[in-house]
Amino acid sequence: MPSIDDVTNTPDELTDDEAEALLEDADLVQDMTGEVCPYPQVEAKKGLQDLEAGELLVQETDHVPCTENVPRAVGDDAEAQVWRSGDATYRIYLRKQA
Amino acid sequence: MIEEESTETVRRRIDRDEEFDLIDIREDDDYADGHLPEADHVTIEELEETVVDRDWADEVVVYCYRGNSSIQAARLIAEYGDAERVVSMAGGYQDWEPREAVAAD
Numbered sequence A: 001m002p003s004i005d006d007v008t009n010t011p012d013e014l015t016d017d018e019a020e021a022l023l024e025d026a027d028l029v030q031d032m033t034g035e036v037c038p039y040p041q042v043e044a045k046k047g048l049q050d051l052e053a054g055e056l057l058v059q060e061t062d063h064v065p066c067t068e069n070v071p072r073a074v075g076d077d078a079e080a081q082v083w084r085s086g087d088a089t090y091r092i093y094l095r096k097q098a
Numbered sequence B: 001m002i003e004e005e006s007t008e009t010v011r012r013r014i015d016r017d018e019e020f021d022l023i024d025i026r027e028d029d030d031y032a033d034g035h036l037p038e039a040d041h042v043t044i045e046e047l048e049e050t051v052v053d054r055d056w057a058d059e060v061v062v063y064c065y066r067g068n069s070s071i072q073a074a075r076l077i078a079e080y081g082d083a084e085r086v087v088s089m090a091g092g093y094q095d096w097e098p099r100e101a102v103a104a105d
Helices: A016-025 A039-049 A066-077 B007-015 B028-033 B044-050 B069-080
Strands: A028-031 A056-061 A078-084 A090-096 B003-005 B021-024 B059-063 B085-089
Touching: A016 A056, A016 A078, A016 A090, A028 A039, A039 A056, A039 A066, A039 A090, A056 A066, A066 A078, A066 A090, A066 B069, B007 B059, B044 B069, B059 B069, B069 B085
Parallel strands: A028 A056, B003 B085, B021 B059, B059 B085
Antiparallel strands: A056 A090, A078 A090
16 A cells, blocks of 8 residues: 655654664754644654754654654754654654754 | 645645645634635544545645645555545645635625
8 A cells, every 4th residue: 555654755764773862862852743744844843942952752653754844843952763663653863963 | 645735836726726626624613714725624633534445536745734744644545545636735734825805794
């Protein structure tokens, strides 16, 4: 069956181990499960405002388009990576830039 | 690359009675609260299930809340459907201004 995943342009993907290690290091975690655009974009921008350069924001989502749209919304404010659970959930890792 | 059309352009299409599929991918409650005239409600999950089998019009316009997720949904239709042209409505439903309130019966 076609999947929205097939047509979503995500940033670089993390391995399971990388994703777990980084999650433990996260400075802010936002659970956006069940939420759709534009709320996660807005929350990501607000979350990054509260962080210092180099700190990490992780968003958990089950809305695939967010894996493309959230990184695009924050633009150069953060370096983005994505982890796919393989079970229809995703994490978006946003490292705040200077 | 999915083209975007403004709400004004989509409104003109509707006013001219052009033949195209208008797809609203927002949540059920939000569609029930209000939507563009003649818009079909098809969530992304439903779209994944039906995109291949549906008999698409030559032209398709997709919209969501702000014109973000509709880009991916439009890509899905362009990739797997039989439409000739699929566009996303820029700004989404937020930018759509109903010309007049629809009075309740």
